[in-house]
Amino acid sequence: MKFILNNVAVRNIMKNIFSQIVIAILFTGISFAEKSNAQAVLNRIVSISMEDTRLSSALKQVEKDADIKFVYSRNVVNIDQKISIQAKDRKLGMVLDELFNSNGISYEAFDNRIVLSNIRTKSPANGSIETVSDLLIDSKEKIPVTGKVTDRNGEPLIGVSVKIKGTNIGASTDVNGQYSLNTPDGDNTLVFTYIGYITQEIPVNNRTAINVSMQEDAANLDEVVVIGYGTQKKTNLTGAVSTVSSKVLESRPITNLGQGLQGTVSNLNITQGNGSLGQGSTFNVRGNTSINGGSPLILVNGIPMDINQLNPNDIESVTVLKDAASAAIYGARAAYGVMLITTKSGQKNEKPKISLSTNFVTNEPTTRIQFIDTKDRIAFMNEAYMRVNGRNYYDDITMAAMMAHYNDPTKPSAIIHPAAPNDWRGVANTDWEKILQAETYPMQQHTASVSGGSEKFDYYTSVSYLNQKGLTNPELFDERFKRYNFMTNVNYKILDWFTVGSKISINNSTKRFPPNHPWFRNEFAEGSTIFQQHIYSTQPYKDPNGKWTHEGSILNPAQMLSEGGYQTRDINDMWMTGLVKLTPVKNMTVNVDYSFNASNRRELNYAAQQPFFNNKGDVIGYYGGSNPSRVIKSGYNDKYYVFNAYADYEKTLNNKHYFKGLVGYNQENAQYNFTQAERRNLIINSLPYMNLASGDRFAYDSINEYAIRGAFTRFNYSFDDRYLFEFNGRYDGSSKFPKKDRFAFFPSASVGWRIDNESFFSGIKKSVDMLKIRASYGNLGNQNVAGYYPYIPTLNASEVNYLINGDRPMTISAPGLVSSSLTWETVTQQNLGLDFAALNNRLSGSFDIYKRDTKNMLTRSQTMPAILAVNEPQANAADLSTKGWDLTLGWRDNVGNVRYGATALLSDYSAKITKFSNPSGIISDYYVGHNLGQIWGLTTGGIFQSDAEASALDQSNINGRKRQAGDLYMVDLNGDGKITRGNQTLSNPGDMSVIGNNTPRYSFGFMPNVGWKGFDLDVFFQGVAKMDQWINATYFLSQYTNEWGGIAKTAMDYWSPQNPGAYFPRPIISGAGDIVAVQSRFLQNAAYIRLKQLTLSYTVPSILTKKLKVERVKVFFTGSNLWTGTKMIKISDPEQAGPSSYPLYKSLSFGANVNF
Incomplete structure (x- = not known):
């Protein structure tokens, strides 16, 4: 299914593309020198002769001779004072110096005006010209x-x-x-x-x-938006479409587009799993998609691209196609919405415009886990041990040394204990967070662009640079991310009917981050946090000998950061597009484009051998996971080819009937190549090179490929701008399915009614400017369901981990069963919407309600006999139904010089399984009626306040530990006198029930703004009104399961006779199955509202910038994630799944945008 161009054609395309790059770069270097108008005025020749005359008379004479105007305030400048002057054929500047210098008056020229002020007041040269021009103007000729x-x-x-x-x-x-x-x-x-x-x-x-x-601004209603393979007037849209302009992204300290779009489009759900450097965002349109996952198709200038590599400043607009009617033209990949991203371009007949943007940012985590100090640790651990073992956790020698150091930090932080004379025993009070993490971490990004055009040529070229530091303490590890971007878009109109163009995007990024060491439970893996769950305050940073400390097999994390190695990732991504646009006849346009992407990613994982020491400073061993040392190098070389050809024709008959048709063809081919090599036992621990290692070599590789091909069409009809109709269809084929099931047709239809254009509506036209009802229905397919070759049985070959006759034999595993009839997941969508604008377009909004049915989802087909010894094959055997709605409201107005407005977004969705083979009704699996996101667990009744109360309820099936006062008790939902989980089926769940749901319900955004005399304030609130979250017990309740772990300060609210209303039960360090079980008491209410962004900006008045030959200067201050309101426990960010992830960050930034 490949589409192949011969070498000559490719060379011609590349030659044309690079020729236009050269032209664009030449334009970038153009500069313009122009003599200052103000200086020209001061060089005018004047003559004046006056003796003991009022200054006002002299000013009138000079105004007449020099053809200028004096601007001043009578309250500031004394024009009644007497002056004398004799000047013949002298420059105006010299005359003004003689007139004013001895009279306490200063002046400054602005074009043909001379602004006067008192030398003792704030002069224009030293202060704000805006103040002079706006507040001191008081001409004689008011x-x-x-x-x-x-x-x-x-x-x-x-x-x-x-x-x-x-x-x-x-x-x-x-x-x-x-x-x-x-x-x-x-x-x-x-x-x-x-x-x-x-x-x-x-x-x-x-x-x-x-x-x-004044005339109404119809541009807002007649705004042209980008849709699939074309554009359309916003008022004529019949599908669910939302747009975002580049203005939304300006002044935001963002590293990727997802951060800038969050909260700007109703039911465009954007999440960032963690805040690690270069981390991209995950996009979802209108909620739950498929049990196999599903994300929107993202196209940049019509081609798929990794938007996390893009510079957000290069983006002109983003269009989100939400329903099947608007997305069907993309067929197989558009089942769950489409995002169309258009980059900036130049304008014809526009003089060169240079834009500079710079931004300096300081970041810090939105949430930090505060751990208890040594004094509280002694109390907690002793209480936990005393309850179970009848003694303290720490002995008297250790406690005495701990408290001595706690009260006087100059006392030893480690001692030699009689029970372990060869090791140091930590008695410190270490704040590991301060040692491992930076208080703040900086970021800066800069962009320069030039754009413009002539009658036949237009261009846009930009370069950008991003430099971001990470959360780790830079004295221990230099964590960093850098990205470089180059983009150019050029078009040349060769003939009136023939235009050629090219678009090139070159993106390079490099990242350095801590190594992935299995012996530290992946805590330093990419995207993971650098917290201290497995290290505690009593361990000092270094021992008295200056060596790294350790506690048993637990590695010192500072040692790992400083000497444990590193990972790097370098990505080079290039997109090149050549395009041709023809207009062979009136009202007809033909577009052809061919794009090529080469993406190369290189990764290095270097893990150095890490020793631990005794109290004499001798190496006594190496941490198991670091021994042997190793180096792993990986390479990803991907290529992607896209060909598009489409033509459209439009015609209007009798000023009432509007027709527009489009037909086209699309073909894409992807090739993925992966290679990896590994070698262990580095000869020199600090040199991660394979030829400097002595261990075994390991090599891996894989090659994958897929292609899609489709023909598409769209037909639009409008009668009298009142009745609208649109049909979209695509016949699509994918290589991911067997030939007989490879192709399918995906149609959609939509209608709209412009009620405001009806004659009966004229009576309320003064109040309601636009009112439109629309409805759509369509079918789409989803090809991203099961890898590249799901219908082909494959054999897996690998080396075993043992030797036979000195060699590692190769094993080949039997293939699993596959279905020969796998095909598309099919998605049917229904949408009903309303758009309106009222009160002179000051109030606007849209409301949509929708239903999306996902059928033929890929899952296991049926249970196979155990004797077969293979898993059941995958089949199209499950269905899902999603229902939801989204609302957008906007208001904009001004009162005098004050401009204000607000946008509000609100959306909701829920999804339910309507078909799934689960005959046993196992609640841990899907089943018919299963609400996606639901959480099964026990219902917590409270905490036992006495031992007698605890012995009255049988909870031994949950955990065999004897219950005491301070333990949790569960509710006996089925009334059998004991707490059980039954057999965990729908028919017998025991005392389990659905206690919550982690689906975000009622997502909202609110964006008020106000502007006054160049000052603008933009505020953005975002949140979720209903959502539950079960935090991983390892990080939330670890004090009950791991005596070696750090304990959060929140855990100190534990039960005791003196604290009967505590949140946590009494301390224990083993047998805590009932505490860490999923239950209602510790289920978190993850609803939140967050001040996502606050931006204060100032646009410098043009009276000042014009003097500097600058078109526009805007400076801004932005704060992001400044405040969060939530009932969640204070160890985790509500936008994240728990504290195990690299934290999101709040930031303060200052920047400027300058246009020449």
């Missing part, structure tokens, strides 16, 4: 201007902003639509601005009365 502002029907508009262009001097209209202001002179321009209306600029031209009729 011109009062009044007028009335109305809409197209003659109705007055209240609160219209009326400003003098280039300043912040202005007024707003009153309840009658009238305004009044004074202009410095008669050649100013007034700017009329009102939300929902087109901004108008009107020259004063010495008039004193200016009435304005």
Whole structure:
């Protein structure tokens, strides 16, 4: 199914692409020098002769001779003072110096205006020119201007902003639509601005009365949005489509697109599993998809791309296709939505525009686990041991040394105990978090771009750099991530009907992070946290000899970070697209593009041998997992080819019937190559090179490939802009299925009714600007279900771990059973939606309700006899139904110079299994009626307050430990007098029941904003109103199962006779099966609201930037994840699955955007 171009064609494409790169780069280097207008004014020649004359008369004479205007405030500049001056054919600047220097007056030229101020006041040169121009302007020729502002029907508009262009001097209209202001002179321009209306600029031209009729801004309604293989007016959409512009991403200290999009589109669910460097986001559209998982198809300029490698500043817009009607044109891969990302491009007939963006950020974790100190550890562990063993955990010698160091840190942090004379015994009070983690970790990112175009040529080119440090203490380990991006988009119109272009994206990233050591329980694996669950405060950082300490087999984590090795990952990713656009006849467009991706990833995992020492400083052994040392090198070389060809034609008949049709063809081919080599026993522990190792060599490789091919069509019809119809269809084939089941057709249809264009609606047209009802139905397929060759039995070959006659023999395992009839998961979607805009487009919104049925999900077919000794084959044998809704509301308005608005998002979904083979009704598996995300567990009744109360309930089936006062008790739901889990089936669950659900319900976002005279404040709240979470017991309840672990401060709220209302039961360190069992008491309410972002920005007035030949300067301060409101226990971030993950971070950033 490959689509192959011959070598000549490829060379021609590449030649054309690189030619255009050279052209774009040449434009990048263009600079423009222009003589300052202000300096030109001061060089004008004037003559003046006055003796003992008022300064005001001299100013009038100079204004006349030099053709300028003086701007000043009579309260600041004394124009009645007497002056004398004799000047003939001298430069204006020299004349002004003689006039003003001896009179306490300073001046500065702005075009043809000379701004005067008192030297003793804040001068323009030393302060804010905005202050001078806006607050000190008081020309001798004040011109009062009044007028009335109305809409197209003659109705007055209240609160219209009326400003003098280039300043912040202005007024707003009153309840009658009238305004009044004074202009410095008669050649100013007034700017009329009102939300929902087109901004108008009107020259004063010495008039004193200016009435304005404002026109509604239809651009908001007639906005063109990107859809599958084309664009469409927003008002004519009949599917569920949401868009996000680049403005949303500006001023955000983000490293990937997911962070910028979170909370901006209703029911676009974005999660970031952890905060590790370079970590990407996971996207989901409209909730549960399939038991096999499912994510939206993400296309950048029409081709699939790893968006985590993109620079967010290069993105122009993001369109989310939510329902089948809008996504069906992508067929097999669009079952769970589509995200269309369009990068920035230049504009024809636009002068070169250079943009610079810089951002400096400091990060820190949103949540840190606070661990108890040594004093509290003594109390907790002694209490736990005394209950079970009748003695303290620590002996008197150890406790005395611990408390001595606790009270006086100069006392020894380790002692030689008589029971272990060859080892140090730790008696420290170590804060491991401060040793292992940085307080803050910085990040910086910078972007430069140039764009523009001529009548036939347009271009956009950008480069960017990101540098991010990690959470680990830099004195122990240099954890870092760097990314470099280059992008260029160019188009050239060779003929009126023939345009060629290219798009190139080159992305490079490198990451260095701690090694993955199995002997530290993967705590330092990528994405994992660097917390101290398996280390505690009594262990010192180093022993009195300066050697790394250890506690039995537990490695010192500081030693591992400092000397244990490292991992690196280097990614080089390049996308190249050549495209042709033809318009052979009027109203017809033909597009052809071919794209190639080469992605190379190199990884190194170097684990050094780690010794431990006795109290004499001698090496007495090596940690098991680090012995032998090893180096692993991996290489991923992937290639991807995309070919698209499509044509569309549109026609309008009698100004009422609008037709548009599209047909096209798409073909894609992917090739994945993986190689890995490993060698152990490094000769020199610090040199991770395979030729410097003496151990066995291991090598692995794999090659995979798949292809898809499809033909697609779309047909649109509109009658009188009232009745809308759209049909989409795609005939798709995938190599992942057998030939007879490889191809399928996926159709969809949608309709819309523009009620606002009906004649009967005219009576409320003044209040409701747009009202549209839409509905859609469609079928889609999902090909991402079971690897690359799920229908082919495969043999696995591997070497065994033992020797026979000095060699490692090769073994080949028998293949499992496969089904020869595997095919697509099919997804049927129904959607009903409403779009509206009201109150002069100030209020807008949309509401959608949907149902998505996923059928033929891949799962095991049926249970096979044990004698067969193989697993049952996979088959299309399960169904799922998801129901939900999403709501978006927006408001924007202004009151005078104050602009404000808000956007609110709310969505919900739930999913249920409607078909699944589980005849025994095992509750740990899926079953018909199973709500995805549900949590089965025991119901906790409380804590026993006496031993007698504890002995009255039989909980031995949960745990055989004798119950005492301070232990938990469970509720006997089935009334049999004892607590059991039954046989864990639907028919006999014992005392288990569904106690919660981890599906996020009622996800919301709220984004208010306000702007005033260049200042803008944007706030973003995001959260989930209902969600449960069971935290992994190892990190939440580890004090009951692991005596070697760190204990969180939250655990100190444990039961005692003095604390009967405690959250946790009495301390124990073994036999805690009932405590760590999934139960309602420790099920966490993970609902939360978070101040996701707060940005304060200031746009420097143009009166200042124009002088510097700068078009726009914007500076901003942003805080991210600043505050979180939640009832969750304070050891975990509610956006994460638990404290085992690398923490998310909150950040403070400062940056600037400058346009030339």
